[in-house]
Amino acid sequence: MQLILSFSNEVNANEERLDDDPGEQLGSDDEEQEDPRDYKRGGYHPVNIGDVFNGRYHIIRKLGWGHFSTVWLAWDTQEKRFVAMKIVKSAEHYTEAALDEIK
Numbered sequence: 591m592q593l594i595l596s597f598s599n600e601v602n603a604n605e606e607r608l609d610d611d612p613g614e615q616l617g618s619d620d621e622e623q624e625d626p627r628d629y630k631r632g633g634y635h636p637v638n639i640g641d642v643f644n645g646r647y648h649i650i651r652k653l654g655w656g657h658f659s660t661v662w663l664a665w666d667t668q669e670k671r672f673v674a675m676k677i678v679k680s681a682e683h684y685t686e687a688a689l690d691e692i693k
Contacts, residue, residue: 624655632681634660642667647675658684 628634637660641649647664650672654661659678666673678688 624660628679633679635677635680637662637677643675647673649675658687 624634629636634655637649637652639649639651643649643664646666646668648667650663650665652660653663653674659676662675662677664673664675665671676688678684
């Protein structure tokens with residue numbers, strides 16, 4: 591799996607959703623979830639199963655979450671393989687922490 595980090599503070603207006611959702615039944619467990627109130631400016635970016643990022647990464651299911659990000663299983667429609675996509679909270683200090691993590 592490949593780790594893809596998104597550091598954007600804005601939602602891309604060109605993002606699209608696929609009508610067919612092959613991963614709908616693969617949603618993540620509800621037992622331990624991040625606080626929904628953290629989905630706000632400076633917090634988690636809302637992601638839905640079926641969303642497509644960068645015109646190629648089709649979200650299949652949530653793999654997990656942590657203090658400053660969520661991680662999603664996605665299908666790369668160009669490379670025809672599964673990838674893990676890490677989406678960092680949008681506040682600047684989270685972006686800095688994510689950059690430190692990949693160094």
